Amino acid sequence: MLFDDKKLLENATEYCNSRGKLLLSQDRLGYGSDGTVWKTSVPSAVKALYRQKNYQVELECYRRLQKANIKKINSLNIPVLEGYDDNLWVIEMTFVQPPFFLDFGKVRLDRPPSDFYDAQKLANAKQEWRALFGSRWKEVNLILFQLSNRFGIHYLDPRPGNINFGDDDDDDDDDDAWQSEPGIDYSEYD
Ligand SMILES: Nc1ncnc2c1ncn2[C@@H]1O[C@H](COP(=O)(O)OP(=O)(O)O)[C@@H](O)[C@H]1O
Ligand SMILES: [Mg+2]
Structure with a gap:
């Protein structure tokens, strides 16, 4: 505590x-x-x-x-x-x-933070997030897109404690899903 x-x-x-x-x-x-x-x-x-x-x-x-x-x-x-x-x-x-x-304590509203928006930092963060979610990353990425696109909620804390799929095998990585993950064009939020 x-x-x-x-x-x-x-x-x-x-x-x-x-x-x-x-x-x-x-x-x-x-x-x-x-x-x-x-x-x-x-x-x-x-x-x-x-x-x-x-x-x-x-x-x-x-x-x-x-x-x-x-x-x-x-x-x-x-x-x-x-x-x-x-x-x-x-x-x-x-x-x-x-x-x-859940857990919206670390979001940015309406605009992504400018430092975070820096392409390299965003790319690094997304690599870490992919590694955290393995085969679930595509779903997570889609939800992050929906939140930002629809509600102006730029979610910056995707982690399994906050996004829980109820999977027993949370660390079951799927390399094919990594390869086929579609890119998101964040420039539309600028
Ligand atoms: N509405 C809720 N219903 C069920 N469990 C919850 C709820 N809110 C939080 N929790 C549990 O509590 C944990 C901590 O809450 P969270 O909002 O992530 O706090 P923090 O912002 O400090 O990380 C979550 O990972 C989840 O397991
Ligand atoms: Mg949390």
Whole structure:
């Protein structure tokens, strides 16, 4: 547990108390560099974040997706926004099972970051992402394209913890899929 994870638990608890919900503090769904997520008795998932900026962009993503009534992208479940608190930096969303796509704390909205947009950096990042997802990379790449194209959500944190296909063999690489992966022309987002 990170040193100030205690503060996140306090914030998540305060959020739930103020809304008459019960935080299942023993049922921590996960944690990462941006925050910690617990299940509630609703059931729902409550994410408490360390930083306001991550909170704001993640909330804005869930708002955009909610507005378009998105619950899935391709076959992947996407949490739906249930509530939030601007002072506690807490977001409540539906609890989802794999296969899922979540964690919008590190996106760029509307424009890809200029440094990231640099062709070489983007190419390097995409090589790493391909290696992480193996034969699933084509699907991931398509979803990233859809998110940016449709919602202005430039997702910069594709990793198996956030994009979970529910595969038992997550590291099953498929070299043919690597070779045949179509390129995406990011210049259209400029
Ligand atoms: N809505 C949810 N439903 C089910 N599990 C979730 C939900 N949100 C997060 N999780 C679990 O908690 C983990 C951490 O959440 P995440 O949003 O990725 O936090 P961080 O931004 O700190 O990485 C996820 O990898 C996932 O396993
Ligand atoms: Mg994460």
